[in-house]
Amino acid sequence: MMDHMDASNLKHPTTDLVDRQSHKALLLGMVPITIRQAGEPAARRFIEFFTANIRNPNTRQAYARAVSHFFSWCEQRSIALYEVEPMLVASYIEQHPGSAPSKKQALAAIRMLFDWLVVGQVLPMNPASSVRGPKYVTKHGKTSVLEGDQARQLLDSLDTHSIAGLRDRALIGVMVYSFARVSAVVGMNVGDYYQNGKRWWFRFHEKGGKVHEVPAHSRAIEYLDAYLAAAGIGDQTHSPLFRAITRQRTIGTTRPHRTDVFQMIKRRVKRAGLPASTCCHTFRATGITVFLQNGGTVEKAQQIAGHESPRTTKLYDRTHDTIAFGEVERIVI
Incomplete structure (x- = not known):
């Protein structure tokens, strides 16, 4: 079997x-x-x-x-x-x-x-084609979200005197400031962080072979430039941008796996005293929520995140959570 x-x-x-x-x-x-x-x-x-x-x-x-x-x-x-x-x-x-x-x-x-x-003419018909799956509709995402000051607390807690700290700050920064998936971020090459005119951009290779380009946030630029300068890989355009840390605590040559990034985030979050539920996807949801809280529109958030539908983007929007919590206090008995 x-x-x-x-x-x-x-x-x-x-x-x-x-x-x-x-x-x-x-x-x-x-x-x-x-x-x-x-x-x-x-x-x-x-x-x-x-x-x-x-x-x-x-x-x-x-x-x-x-x-x-x-x-x-x-x-x-x-x-x-x-x-x-x-x-x-x-x-x-x-x-x-x-x-x-x-x-x-x-x-x-x-x-x-x-x-x-x-x-492939192995079978005459598909026995699963007429089978209906269970109904499942959600209007609220389950991904853990950090408040803006919590995300800042995590980024500021990283030791930028080490290459590991610089890499982790840059990696988390790219995720939170560009709403990018962890797999797209670890899949970036050095050349996917590039200058076009006066602006710097990120190029993400998404699911289904889709290429998604996003302007780089000034904070993300700051973090990436510091990491690249310390790593000395800025001219290696066809090599991995984010690399695994060796046992000697130096920068390696291979990409970290997304599970490695997940474990890194869990360690960093624990040291910073932040919610244990924080994961890689938290930074996508956090970035979108903070963006909307500061006047951004769902349509623009959808464009930055590369979502096909605004309904997907809304799953990451937690701006109405605090309103809901405040409203229930109106029930005075």
């Missing part, structure tokens, strides 16, 4: 003829038994779904985990691939232990995979 597929190993196949067979064998070992029993075309199509169809590594990992759990569930019940029907998919989603968003993501992964199998 395949309990869990290691999606981090689902890289794009090498073109090296020497390694091709061993690479194929490695990938086949990750294919669920239910798929393998359906024959080589099904197994090949399954591998192609992750290696050729899904470009974003985070999506690839999440979808691999979702379909792995689904086919493990099918295997436990001796259900063959060709026996999967809409009612069975609906039953799986119904008993799924996750939250409503997790169930919706699982259904999306299963539906996309079966679509891929249908297009």
Whole structure:
């Protein structure tokens, strides 16, 4: 039984003829038994779904985990691939232990995979296409948000006499002053911080291959310039902008993973005495909230954040929280 597929190993196949067979064998070992029993075309199509169809590594990992759990569930019940029907998919989603968003993501992964199998003529129809997921509508984001003075407290608490402190201040500064996702920030090269006319800009490579450019805030410029001067990498335009710190507490050559940034933030927040719920996404929500509190519009915040819909931007807006808290005190009994 395949309990869990290691999606981090689902890289794009090498073109090296020497390694091709061993690479194929490695990938086949990750294919669920239910798929393998359906024959080589099904197994090949399954591998192609992750290696050729899904470009974003985070999506690839999440979808691999979702379909792995689904086919493990099918295997436990001796259900063959060709026996999967809409009612069975609906039953799986119904008993799924996750939250409503997790169930919706699982259904999306299963539906996309079966679509891929249908297009590849492995199956005649998609058994998940008619299955409806749980209703989930939210008008208020759950991401932890810092007050403006709390964000300032965190930035001021960083030791700027060390390269680690300078890097962390610049990294957090870029996130909070540009509303950027952590994955987009750690994915920046030195050349993605560039001058256009009299202004400095950030270039972010977002999900789906989208490139998003934002003017750099003066504070973010200050933090980045100090970090680049100390790191001595300002002329290395095609190399990583933010780099991992070595065991010798010097600047390395590789990018930190977003989980490394998450752990760094947790350490920094704890030392600064700020809420333990603070995470990477906190700075995106904090920046948007402070921007709106100071007269910015949702439309402009949407443009800076690179959101497709203003409804997404509004999920990060906590400007009405204090109003709500004050209003309840009107209930005088």
